[in-house]
Amino acid sequence: MAMGGRRPWKCCDQPICRGWKYPVCECADEVDECAPTCHSCVPSKANATRKVCEDTYIGKAGPGCTEKPWKCCDExxxxxxxxxxxxxxxxxxxxxxxxxxxxxxxxxxxxxxxxxxxxxxxxxxxxxxxxxxxxxxxxxx
CATH class of the missing domain: 2.10.69.10 (Cysteine Protease (Bromelain) Inhibitor, subunit H)
Structure with missing residues (x-):
């Protein structure tokens, strides 16, 4: 389901986006519970105890959930x-x-x-x- 407005997940470590100017993104993160804004929360194919939000979002995938171990990186x-x-x-x-x-x-x-x-x-x-x-x-x- 394509959505505009509000992103269907709070954060995403594994974004899958298509398009450059108007990206359409999905989030492949496996979670215990999907965010309340997710309309299509399904069991993960890899781990039946985890869930994946199958919604798509028109816009950037948003911030990552896991903090990087460095502030910036040149190499x-x-x-x-x-x-x-x-x-x-x-x-x-x-x-x-x-x-x-x-x-x-x-x-x-x-x-x-x-x-x-x-x-x-x-x-x-x-x-x-x-x-x-x-x-x-x-x-x-």
């Missing part, structure tokens, strides 16, 4: 799947608080760190662009 390594599974190879002074596996970096183990978490979804913005936008706004990074 993502991602699988070819859609959505991909990604790892960020950036060497940083300190890992983001959302990173569960922060280890010494391979090239600079005494001064830099690397988040070894994987994230199912797109890696997010590049740090160099966030820094440039913040500098342009006068905030520094």
């Amino acid at each position: 993502p390594f991602c699988s070819g799947a859609d959505p991909p599974t990604c790892h960020c190879a950036d060497e940083v002074e300190q890992c983001a608080p959302t990173c569960k596996t922060c280890l010494p970096a391979l090239l600079h183990p005494w001064t830099r760190h690397m988040c070894f978490d994987f994230f199912h979804g797109f890696p997010g913005p590049q740090c160099r662009y966030l820094a440039a936008a913040d500098d342009a706004a006068g905030g520094g990074y």
Whole structure:
């Protein structure tokens, strides 16, 4: 069922979207209970104890449900799947608080760190662009 107005899910980690200017999206997330705004909540084909909202939405799929283990990433390594599974190879002074596996970096183990978490979804913005936008706004990074 195509819907406009309100998105039929609160968040989505596995969006399936077609179209660019006016995307039509579905959310393939398996959940315990669908959001009350979902009109077609069906048992998952992979796991009968979970459910999937089969509604479509005209517009962007919305925010992800799972927080990324990094704020931004300049060196993502991602699988070819859609959505991909990604790892960020950036060497940083300190890992983001959302990173569960922060280890010494391979090239600079005494001064830099690397988040070894994987994230199912797109890696997010590049740090160099966030820094440039913040500098342009006068905030520094």
